[in-house]
Structure formats: structure tokens, C-alpha cells
Amino acid sequence: MVKTNAPSLWGDVIPWPGAQTHKHRRGRLGVVSGGPLRTGAARLSARAGLRTGAGLVRLLCPPDAARVVAGAVEAIMVDAFGTPGELATLTGPMQAVVIGPAAGLDEATVANLTAIADGAAGLVVDADALTLFAGRADALFALLDEHDVITPHEGEFERLFPGLLARGREAAAIEAAGRCGAVVVLKGSRTLIAAPDGRIVVQPEASPWLATAGSGDVLAGMIGGWRAQGMSAFDGSCAAVWMHAEAAARFGPGLIAEDLPEQIPHVLRSLR
Incomplete structure (x- = not known):
């Protein structure tokens, strides 16, 4: 049965910090960046994860991108890696890792994803890291x-699951989650969240102002932020999708992706 996404489904498991909470207890999130001319998407994801509540967020960059990124962030930390093995070492202590937003459409991204997949961190796989597996x-x-969570829009979904959308979006999402063994967030005006065990949730039609470059990168970071704090892949995805839509609705016309993370505190306050 398809359920409608709402705080009543996951609000009771939001990990609000207590008086004794410190940043490491709130979870560590890593976001893998692309090259020096492709760092914006990862920075959007990282800021969204930090705003969602992850206690510590690191941007993990190729060496030639590290200086570019370091001059553009503040609370977010920056680490450079030269090989997939070095990236795996950096992600070892993390609870969640986002990989894909402008990560690069080359085999280096495949090697990086393969290297970190053996770790304990929950993965949020998006954008380039999906397209490469067509x-x-x-x-x-x-x-x-x-x-783990994959977050395809319909084009990326079709590359991974050719012809499946012909069955209808809901049936396709459920089948896809079963095939890949991970939570599938099928993005669109009515985003679907499907789990490998057959659960499925639909987000009511979201704000059209989300049709702007980078909004999906923000969503990936929000999912990563909840995963870093210990929410399950399914609940964390549902919470992030709802908050993402709510943030866009609150801002309204003129929205660009950079505005979304700044709306997250207002959305969190409404849930609190």
C-alpha cells in the first residue's frame, strides 16, 4: 500500500540532540567532490547535510579541488585524497557518505564508489555515480x-532500469528497490521512496520552484545528514524528501538551490 509522506510516518524517530550531545554523537557525514571546476554540487550537498543536523561534515576532494573548496566553506571541513584507497581511509570513521553530485563522469568515480562501499558508512548515491553504471x-x-540510498530522476532511473517505468512509477520504484537491494528515491513532481522490503511512500506534489539546478544535490545532502544521525535509510529519505519540499514551498518564487539549506532550520523548528 502506498502511504503519503508526512511527519506522522517518521517524526517520532527524528534524532533531536539532548543536553549531553556533542558533534560526534550527531554523526559524521562525508561528501565526495568532483574536480576544481565541479565543486558546487558537493558544496550544496555538504551544507544541506550540516543544516539537517550532522555534527561534522567533511568535503572529500581531489587534490586540485581542495584549495578551491577550502576557500568557499567555513564550518565544513576539507580533506584531499589522491587514490580510491585514500578516500576509503577518510570515509572509514563516517556514518554516511554522499557520492555522485558532479563527481565526474569517468572511471575514477566508479573506483571511488567501489572503494568506499566496503566501509560501514551508509551511502547516498546520486547523479554521476548513477549515470556511470548505465x-x-x-x-x-x-x-x-x-x-544505502540511490536518488535517480527519471532519466537516471531509465539508464539503470531500462523499460521499468512502463509499468508505472509506483510499481517501477518497488521493483527497482527489490532489484538493487537499497532504498530508491525516484525524484519528480511526486517523488517516491521505496524500500527493498516493499514499503513505498509518495510525496504529495512538490513546489514547481524545485525545478532548478542543484536542488537534487541538496536533497542528497539532506538524506546523508539524517543517515549520519542514525535514521534508517528509508525513514531518513522520507524525512529529507518531505523537508526538501517544505523548504521550497516556504521560499516560493525565485528559489535557487542555495536557498534551500537556509530554509531547513525553519522547517526543523516547525517539526520541533
Whole structure:
């Protein structure tokens, strides 16, 4: 049965900090950046994860991008990596990692995802890290489990699951989650969140102002932020999708992706 996304589904498991909470207890999130001319998407994801509540967020960059990123962030930390093995070492202590937003459409991104998939962190796989597996989706699915999330729009979904959308979006999302063994967030005007066990939630029609570059990168970071704090892949995805839509509705006309993280505190306050 398809349920409608609302705080009543996941509000009771939001991990509000207590008086004794410190930043490491609130969770560590990593976001993998692309090259020096492709850092904006990762920065959007990282800021969204920090605003959502992750206690510590690190941007993980190729060496030539690290100086670009370091001059553009403040509370977010920056680490450079030169090899997939170095990236795996950096992500070892983290509870969640976002990979894909402008990560690069080359085999280096595949190698990086493969390297970090063996770790304990929950993965949020988006954008480039999905597109690269067109025609070889089974290789991606082998890296995933029920603690991970993939966040395709319909074009990316079709590359991973050719022809499946012909069954209808809801049936396709459920089947896709079963095939890949991870939570599927099928983005659109009515975003669907499907779990490998057959659960599915639909987000009521979202604000059209979300049709702007970078809004999906923000959503990936929000999911990562909830995962870092210990919410399950399914509940964290549902919470992030609802908050993302609510943030856009609050801002309204003129919205750009950079505005979304700044609306998150207002949305959180309404839930509190």
C-alpha cells in the first residue's frame, strides 16, 4: 500500500540532540567532490547535510579541488585524497557518505564508489555515480545494501532500469528497490521512496520552484545528514524528501538551490 509522506510516518524517530550531545554523537557525514571546476554540487550537498543536523561534515576532494573548496566553506571541513584507497581511509570513521553530485563522469568515480562501499558508512548515491553504471547496473547493485540510498530522476532511473517505468512509477520504484537491494528515491513532481522490503511512500506534489539546478544535490545532502544521525535509510529519505519540499514551498518564487539549506532550520523548528 502506498502511504503519503508526512511527519506522522517518521517524526517520532527524528534524532533531536539532548543536553549531553556533542558533534560526534550527531554523526559524521562525508561528501565526495568532483574536480576544481565541479565543486558546487558537493558544496550544496555538504551544507544541506550540516543544516539537517550532522555534527561534522567533511568535503572529500581531489587534490586540485581542495584549495578551491577550502576557500568557499567555513564550518565544513576539507580533506584531499589522491587514490580510491585514500578516500576509503577518510570515509572509514563516517556514518554516511554522499557520492555522485558532479563527481565526474569517468572511471575514477566508479573506483571511488567501489572503494568506499566496503566501509560501514551508509551511502547516498546520486547523479554521476548513477549515470556511470548505465548498461552495467548489476555492478552498482552489487555494491549496495538496505542501508544505502540511490536518488535517480527519471532519466537516471531509465539508464539503470531500462523499460521499468512502463509499468508505472509506483510499481517501477518497488521493483527497482527489490532489484538493487537499497532504498530508491525516484525524484519528480511526486517523488517516491521505496524500500527493498516493499514499503513505498509518495510525496504529495512538490513546489514547481524545485525545478532548478542543484536542488537534487541538496536533497542528497539532506538524506546523508539524517543517515549520519542514525535514521534508517528509508525513514531518513522520507524525512529529507518531505523537508526538501517544505523548504521550497516556504521560499516560493525565485528559489535557487542555495536557498534551500537556509530554509531547513525553519522547517526543523516547525517539526520541533
